[in-house]
Amino acid sequence: MQQASELKSFFQAEQYAAVRKAVPKLLCDFGINYFNLLLKAGFMRNNDAQVEKSRVGYGIPFAETLLAQMTGVVGEVTGRQVLPTYSYTRVYFPGAEMKEHTDRESCEVSTTLTLGYNDQKPWPIYLTDLHGKEQELLLEQGDFLIFTGSKLPHWRNVWLTEPDHWQIQVFLHYVYADGPYKDNIYDGRPALCIPRKS
Numbered sequence: 656m657q658q659a660s661e662l663k664s665f666f667q668a669e670q671y672a673a674v675r676k677a678v679p680k681l682l683c684d685f686g687i688n689y690f691n692l693l694l695k696a697g698f699m700r701n702n703d704a705q706v707e708k709s710r711v712g713y714g715i716p717f718a719e720t721l722l723a724q725m726t727g728v729v730g731e732v733t734g735r736q737v738l739p740t741y742s743y744t745r746v747y748f749p750g751a752e753m754k755e756h757t758d759r760e761s762c763e764v765s766t767t768l769t770l771g772y773n774d775q776k777p778w779p780i781y782l783t784d785l786h787g788k789e790q791e792l793l794l795e796q797g798d799f800l801i802f803t804g805s806k807l808p809h810w811r812n813v814w815l816t817e818p819d820h821w822q823i824q825v826f827l828h829y830v831y832a833d834g835p836y837k838d839n840i841y842d843g844r845p846a847l848c849i850p851r852k853s
């Protein structure tokens with residue numbers, strides 16, 4: 656991980672920061688194997704409203720554990736204490752597209768972690784920064800982008816790639832412990848790992 660103080664200054668000025676190699680390769684590879692098993696077993700949903708060419712899961716134990724574990728890193732980079740809300744995992748397939756959007760209140764602080772991909776390079780994510788400038792971010796395995804998801808518009812363009820390619824991202828969401836959405840801790844659930852109501 657880069658110097659925490661540099662990341663914190665950058666985040667506080669720009670409301671986003673990419674923490675390179677935040678999660679080690681062994682754990683990312685474990686995650687790839689874990690989600691591939693869930694895919695084969697039919698446990699990843701295929702009805703995500705935001706991205707058609709994907710398989711997704713809310714609050715899956717591996718991702719919820721990362722959500723709890725990364726709380727300290729997110730607090731260090733943002734410079735404020737944060738509370739975990741929920742995790743979401745998406746396996747992207749060719750032709751996927753994520754339209755420009757901002758996130759809901761439980762994603763006051765959003766993150767996206769690249770577990771892995773089998774293309775030559777990662778499929779980029781874009782955001783519009785506080786100065787109205789488009790930023791392209793290439794997140795390699797283990798790279799962790801922290802950003803104010805409820806404020807900074809972000810998207811991914813149509814993924815034009817070979818038919819057998821995939822990319823797995825884990826999204827870990829937090830709210831500030833002293834902020835207006837602090838009651839959204841665990842996204843309204845009694846604890847992490849519990850499926851969402853409704």
Ligand SMILES: [Fe+2]
Nearest residue numbers: 757758804809
């Ligand atoms: Fe988002």
